[in-house]
Amino acid sequence: MTAPLVQQISDALPHLSRAEQRVARHVLAHPEQVVDSTLAAVAAASEVSEPTVIRFCASMGLSGFQDFRRRMTQFLALGVPATHSAIESDDSVTTVTGKIFDHTISSLGHTRQTIDAAAIEEALGAILAASSLHFYGMGASSTIAFDAAQKAPLFNKPCNALADGHQQFIEAASAQPDELFFLISYTGRTPELLRVAEEVAANGARSVAITGSEPSPLAETANIVIRTPTLENTDLYTPTISRIAGLVVIDILATSAAMHGGPDRLDRLTEMKAKLAGLRSAGAAQAGEDAVREDG
Structure with missing residues (x-):
């Protein structure tokens, strides 16, 4: 099964040239933005030349920039949210919370499918x-x-x-x-x-x-x-x-x-869980008694 383009980029990133890595990082951080961008805009945002963006596309096994946009559009159509993007330094705690939850859920869904x-x-x-x-x-x-x-x-x-x-x-x-x-x-x-x-x-x-x-x-x-x-x-x-x-x-x-392990094994595991729960309850009760004595 062919991995989604974003996964391919993530896997390939350490092996790209420094200039191509800048393109890869920009793409990973702004997947929804790049599908609506021109070649010149992606190059400018990545702080590289337009030929570097073309070389990046070739490194990903793509025929060119238009092929790259098509594959990225297909990836986003699967419903993976833009919260795949990196956490920004000026993100609020609320934003970071949302990004991490959304990214975790969508990424585990991808793992489940593949x-x-x-x-x-x-x-x-x-x-x-x-x-x-x-x-x-x-x-x-x-x-x-x-x-x-x-x-x-x-x-x-x-x-x-x-x-x-x-x-x-x-x-x-x-x-x-x-x-x-x-x-x-x-x-x-x-x-x-x-x-x-x-x-x-x-x-x-x-x-x-x-x-x-x-x-x-x-x-x-x-x-x-x-x-x-x-x-x-x-x-x-x-x-x-x-x-x-x-x-x-x-x-x-x-x-x-x-x-x-069979029914006998499952019964033994159930018994073990019950004993563990009893042990925890006894520990909590003892802690409560100790607290009362200290207060007294």
């Missing part, structure tokens, strides 16, 4: 067959890994999460064929994680890549690729939607794994 259900199904099968699960991510992706490990009762497997590249490599170097490794990177190009992916493969273990980019070095190395494309561009002041999309994928996998 995610590969077959890849989810394949990853679930690998989970059910594995002896243990390892979740690796770095930076913002590490929060996804730790959230997954916290869901070990749902997976009903030993789970661990690591954010340190050296520790990840050590575990990968001793990987067993029946272990399953989740490698989480939105760009799919984190050098440390790529070395881990290669080591996992060298030891005969399987890996699942959760990434927003395909093709990418990580996607090429992993056995299963769950692509979570968003409208996020990490070079702009946009919300970290890629992390939220990754968390949703983990929820899907964990919930699906729990449902495949």
Whole structure:
């Protein structure tokens, strides 16, 4: 499935020339404005020459500026709001709030439309067959890994999460064929994680890549690729939607794994939840009693 033009621009931005990057940033920040602009107007707003805008269009695989406007019009017709634009320095708190909510909702909707259900199904099968699960991510992706490990009762497997590249490599170097490794990177190009992916493969273990980019070095190395494309561009002041999309994928996998455990497993999970609720209630009651004694 071909990615929307805005997603293509976001993915390509780090690889463009500096002048073309100025065009890309202007387009990403003002998608509705550029479809009604002339070539000269886009060049002036981007502070580049008109030939640079033409080169930018060619870098995106487009035949010219008119082809670019047509593709951008098609993208906006899908109902993605202009709040994809970057947060401006003079935006009010109310404006920032609206932009982040609108951008999050529209971007998750895009991810939902493009995610590969077959890849989810394949990853679930690998989970059910594995002896243990390892979740690796770095930076913002590490929060996804730790959230997954916290869901070990749902997976009903030993789970661990690591954010340190050296520790990840050590575990990968001793990987067993029946272990399953989740490698989480939105760009799919984190050098440390790529070395881990290669080591996992060298030891005969399987890996699942959760990434927003395909093709990418990580996607090429992993056995299963769950692509979570968003409208996020990490070079702009946009919300970290890629992390939220990754968390949703983990929820899907964990919930699906729990449902495949059978009625007995679901009953045990329900009992666990009830006990946890009781523990919280007891803690709250104790806190209230302590507060009364302090006031007295």
